[in-house]
Amino acid sequence: MPLSTQPYKGARDFYPEDKRLMDYIFNSIRAVVASYGYEEYDAPLVEPLDLYLAKSGQEIINEQTYSFKDRAGRQLAIRPEMTPSVARMVAARRQSLSYPLRWYSIPNLWRYERPQKGRFREHWQLNVDIFGVKSLQAELELIEIVDRIFKTFKATASMYSIKVNHRELVDNIFIDYLGLSKDQSYNLIKLIDKMAKLERTTFIDLVDSILSPKQKKLGYNERILSIISTQIITNLPKEVQSYSSFKELSNLLTSCHESGITNVKFDLTVMRGFDYYSGIVFELNDNHPDNNRSIMGGGRYDGLVGLFGVEAIPTVGFGLGDATLTNFLKIHNLIFEVKTKTDIYCSVIDNQFREATKIADELRRRGLNVAMDLTGHRLGDQIKTAEKKGIEWVAIIGPKEISNGRYSLRNIQNSTQGSYLLDEMVKTIIQAKNK
Amino acid sequence: MPLSTQPYKGARDFYPEDKRLMDYIFNSIRAVVASYGYEEYDAPLVEPLDLYLAKSGQEIINEQTYSFKDRAGRQLAIRPEMTPSVARMVAARRQSLSYPLRWYSIPNLWRYERPQKGRFREHWQLNVDIFGVKSLQAELELIEIVDRIFKTFKATASMYSIKVNHRELVDNIFIDYLGLSKDQSYNLIKLIDKMAKLERTTFIDLVDSILSPKQKKLGYNERILSIISTQIITNLPKEVQSYSSFKELSNLLTSCHESGITNVKFDLTVMRGFDYYSGIVFELNDNHPDNNRSIMGGGRYDGLVGLFGVEAIPTVGFGLGDATLTNFLKIHNLIFEVKTKTDIYCSVIDNQFREATKIADELRRRGLNVAMDLTGHRLGDQIKTAEKKGIEWVAIIGPKEISNGRYSLRNIQNSTQGSYLLDEMVKTIIQAKNK
Numbered sequence: 001m002p003l004s005t006q007p008y009k010g011a012r013d014f015y016p017e018d019k020r021l022m023d024y025i026f027n028s029i030r031a032v033v034a035s036y037g038y039e040e041y042d043a044p045l046v047e048p049l050d051l052y053l054a055k056s057g058q059e060i061i062n063e064q065t066y067s068f069k070d071r072a073g074r075q076l077a078i079r080p081e082m083t084p085s086v087a088r089m090v091a092a093r094r095q096s097l098s099y100p101l102r103w104y105s106i107p108n109l110w111r112y113e114r115p116q117k118g119r120f121r122e123h124w125q126l127n128v129d130i131f132g133v134k135s136l137q138a139e140l141e142l143i144e145i146v147d148r149i150f151k152t153f154k155a156t157a158s159m160y161s162i163k164v165n166h167r168e169l170v171d172n173i174f175i176d177y178l179g180l181s182k183d184q185s186y187n188l189i190k191l192i193d194k195m196a197k198l199e200r201t202t203f204i205d206l207v208d209s210i211l212s213p214k215q216k217k218l219g220y221n222e223r224i225l226s227i228i229s230t231q232i233i234t235n236l237p238k239e240v241q242s243y244s245s246f247k248e249l250s251n252l253l254t255s256c257h258e259s260g261i262t263n264v265k266f267d268l269t270v271m272r273g274f275d276y277y278s279g280i281v282f283e284l285n286d287n288h289p290d291n292n293r294s295i296m297g298g299g300r301y302d303g304l305v306g307l308f309g310v311e312a313i314p315t316v317g318f319g320l321g322d323a324t325l326t327n328f329l330k331i332h333n334l335i336f337e338v339k340t341k342t343d344i345y346c347s348v349i350d351n352q353f354r355e356a357t358k359i360a361d362e363l364r365r366r367g368l369n370v371a372m373d374l375t376g377h378r379l380g381d382q383i384k385t386a387e388k389k390g391i392e393w394v395a396i397i398g399p400k401e402i403s404n405g406r407y408s409l410r411n412i413q414n415s416t417q418g419s420y421l422l423d424e425m426v427k428t429i430i431q432a433k434n435k
Numbered sequence: 436m437p438l439s440t441q442p443y444k445g446a447r448d449f450y451p452e453d454k455r456l457m458d459y460i461f462n463s464i465r466a467v468v469a470s471y472g473y474e475e476y477d478a479p480l481v482e483p484l485d486l487y488l489a490k491s492g493q494e495i496i497n498e499q500t501y502s503f504k505d506r507a508g509r510q511l512a513i514r515p516e517m518t519p520s521v522a523r524m525v526a527a528r529r530q531s532l533s534y535p536l537r538w539y540s541i542p543n544l545w546r547y548e549r550p551q552k553g554r555f556r557e558h559w560q561l562n563v564d565i566f567g568v569k570s571l572q573a574e575l576e577l578i579e580i581v582d583r584i585f586k587t588f589k590a591t592a593s594m595y596s597i598k599v600n601h602r603e604l605v606d607n608i609f610i611d612y613l614g615l616s617k618d619q620s621y622n623l624i625k626l627i628d629k630m631a632k633l634e635r636t637t638f639i640d641l642v643d644s645i646l647s648p649k650q651k652k653l654g655y656n657e658r659i660l661s662i663i664s665t666q667i668i669t670n671l672p673k674e675v676q677s678y679s680s681f682k683e684l685s686n687l688l689t690s691c692h693e694s695g696i697t698n699v700k701f702d703l704t705v706m707r708g709f710d711y712y713s714g715i716v717f718e719l720n721d722n723h724p725d726n727n728r729s730i731m732g733g734g735r736y737d738g739l740v741g742l743f744g745v746e747a748i749p750t751v752g753f754g755l756g757d758a759t760l761t762n763f764l765k766i767h768n769l770i771f772e773v774k775t776k777t778d779i780y781c782s783v784i785d786n787q788f789r790e791a792t793k794i795a796d797e798l799r800r801r802g803l804n805v806a807m808d809l810t811g812h813r814l815g816d817q818i819k820t821a822e823k824k825g826i827e828w829v830a831i832i833g834p835k836e837i838s839n840g841r842y843s844l845r846n847i848q849n850s851t852q853g854s855y856l857l858d859e860m861v862k863t864i865i866q867a868k869n870k
Contacts, residue, residue: 002742002743002744002745003485003486003489003523003742003743003744004483004485004523004743005523005524005526005527005743005745006527007478007479007482007523008479008481008482008483008509008511009509011479011480011481012479013476013477013478013479013524013527014476014477014478015476015524015528016474016475016476016538018476019474019475019476019477020474020475022477023475034776034777034804035799035803035804035805036799036804036805036806037777037780037804037805037806037807037826039451039454039455039775039776039777040451040454040455040458041448041449041450041451041453041454042448042449042454042457043442043448043449044442044443044446044447044448044557045446045480045513045543045545045557046443046446046501046513046545046557047442047443048439048443050438050439051438054438066481066503066505068501068503068504070501070547071547074443074444076443078480078481078513088438088439088440088442089440089448089450091440092440092441092448093450098819098820098823098824099810099820100806100808100809100810102806103451108480110480110481112505112506122479122480122481130809132810133809133810135809135811137788137809138809141807141809258789259792307437307438308437308438308439308440309437309438310437310440340474341469341474342469342472342474345472353572354693357694364470364471368470369469369470369471369472370470370471370472371471371472371535371537372472372576373535374535374565374568374570374572374573374576375534375535375567375568376570384533385533385534388533389533391472
């Protein structure tokens with residue numbers, strides 16, 4: 001039986017046109033994060049499983065990780081996320097690095113889950129982190145960067161919302177203000193984190209299941225539902241407004257608005273899965289009715305570096321996946337086909353490969369990307385090949401052209417053709433490129 | 436016990452300075468291959484194990500692959516090489532792709548082997564392939580590209596040799612000319628492929644072990660050793676010179692020399708491991724006495740696409756690994772530290788973050804990459820941070836500067852400092868960058 005030509009379920013092949021689109025998206029993003037002084041790093045694809053057991057959410061480790069043993073019996077995992085790796089790298093050089101440390105990476109990540117629209121088993125994710133800043137300036141900078149990234153793709157503020165919350169404020173409200181136990185608070189947080197995937201009635205029942213009979217009787221369910229649906233932070237109860245976590249979140253909202261990011265909103269239901277988040281958390285949501293989902297998520301995780309036996313480092317970071325971002329760009333018509341980088345196709349007549357190679361090399365020396373036909377097929381077929389490849393120009397090189405030093409240059413898009421000296425040919429193409 | 440900060444054995448962390456070097460190397464290579472019309476593709480990191488069982492060398496599958504089962508029981512492998520994936524992708528769209536098809540990729544690959552100098556369990560490898568060309572023009576183009584890549588790094592012809600051989604010629608010599616059986620020829624090829632790793636006397640004994648008593652008596656060992664050490668192709672026996680494989684290889688050598696690639700040499704011991712090579716094979720060797728090893732390898736593998744149940748497609752490709760290439764560049768002093776992309780560091784005095792953010796944004800709008808200090812530490816410490824990060828310029832932003840509209844700009848390298856309007860500051864930095 002012949003081998004299958006299909007990729008593994010939930011993973012994608014990137015044909016050149018797909019790869020160009022991916023490069024366009026991530027190179028645009030690279031330019032934005034580099035403009036804020038962030039530097040790219042990378043880490044191994046495979047890490048010891050322990051690294052993820054320590055502080056990720058349990059669901060990810062138990063059900064979603066590709067883990068296996070190597071031939072020496074070491075328990076390994078293909079990275080399901082990048083944050084533990086970057087925390088490890090920072091911990092390893094904690095003393096010699098200088099802060100604020102601004103790092104980013106675009107790793108591929110693997111999660112074993114049912115493939116569905118916008119979710120794959122292998123995806124690429126921009127990870128941006130800032131280390132060593134205790135103040136809200138860190139959160140503010142990252143939210144500015146997220147906003148700048150979306151504006152770079154010509155998204156407007158009405159297309160998306162940035163929702164912010166504070167993990168400590170959630171604890172303050174659930175434990176200190178409402179009087180839930182720590183366990184109840186933890187379970188409620190996990191439940192709210194999955195809320196978007198649940199029917200409303202199921203969610204309400206599950207809130208009930210966390211509460212004691214007495215709490216139920218006292219109307220805790222309604223109190224919880226009411227407080228988590230608060231849309232304006234100053235509408236929170238006065239008692240809550242005295243917590244320092246409230247003040248931080250409130251200040252961040254003000255700073256974002258002052259920076260011109262008007263679509264930042266308070267949302268007490270934003271939890272961002274991972275257990276390691278310790279302070280402010282944020283996510284970006286698509287406002288399009290057909291794609292109402294979270295596209296980017298991040299927050300403060302001051303404790304993670306400390307797990308490696310070194311002093312903790314205040315850290316804020318976010319992740320933005322390729323598939324969810326591409327969906328956003330598609331649904332808002334912000335994406336287009338990216339042209340091939342090949343400028344010119346050399347059609348070779350009568351097997352004049354040796355001379356054609358010299359001409360192609362001369363064109364390369366002048367900065368053009370040149371593909372040469374090597375088939376010896378008739379001219380019409382060679383031109384069709386160039387067209388199929390999306391190359392804009394075809395130069396025709398045969399015995400006559402070589403002896404004249406003048407080449408026919410054909411523009412595929414408008415089917416015009418002219419005869420040019422090599423110099424003129426280069427100028428024509430470069431002029432058209434720069435238009 | 437705290438978690439280890441070390442990466443998995445044989446895998447590497449890429450801190451920003453390492454990543455910059457890697458990017459410099461591969462982006463230089465990308466420019467060369469794109470100038471020949473090659474387009475980048477990508478494939479999943481994990482493939483069904485079957486894909487590798489079909490046609491790679493057995494050693495790679497049995498001993499060196501990271502293979503495991505997913506939660507549905509599928510046998511998978513982290514890719515040990517890219518060639519089976521690219522053959523799969525081409526086979527999947529065999530009809531709709533247009534030829535010659537020029538593709539490249541820079542995947543990370545995993546092999547379970549003892550880590551040693553220049554060999555890692557995870558490495559990155561440039562893969563360049565051309566599909567649909569039966570003639571030697573394909574081999575010639577790829578050898579030209581390899582040569583161009585090395586010249587791009589300012590390597591000279593004396594630093595490396597490109598060795599070429601022909602798998603059919605080897606069969607012709609061992610089976611048709613010397614009269615070995617097919618099995619003997621196969622075993623001898625596998626042995627020669629490992630020759631460089633063996634003591635000379637061990638190698639000779641192992642050649643003996645392949646031969647029959649009668650062949651030994653007739654001096655086959657010496658005949659084999661003699662013929663495989665032939666350095667000039669025209670010194671091969673006259674009978675051998677009548678094989679069409681001889682003519683092809685001989686023509687390729689001539690064409691390379693005519694193209695100005697003088698360091699291409701015939702070598703009957705070049706086999707290039709993988710079983711799928713079917714025609715000409717080639718490799719590049721470092722001539723440096725302390726690094727006498729193969730750095731790049733490739734060849735023709737016309738049969739691989741056909742394994743997917745579609746018509747075979749003539750294919751030539753090569754692979755070039757990051758670690759071996761970096762070793763080559765280091766040993767020949769062709770490598771240097773790559774500077775950070777961050778142009779300027781904004782030191783903020785008296786917590787003027789809001790105003791400093793506006794100034795930083797204005798600098799970004801004018802095309803500069805700007806990192807801002809967020810620590811509130813004293814100026815001297817902030818300047819030291821910029822220095823440690825390798826950033827060339829520091830702008831000092833405090834209450835006085837903000838009210839004046841003039842900023843102190845300090846050059847870290849030569850410790851000069853001047854006072855500038857924003858416009859002048861931008862000009863000064865851009866001029867220095869373009870120098």
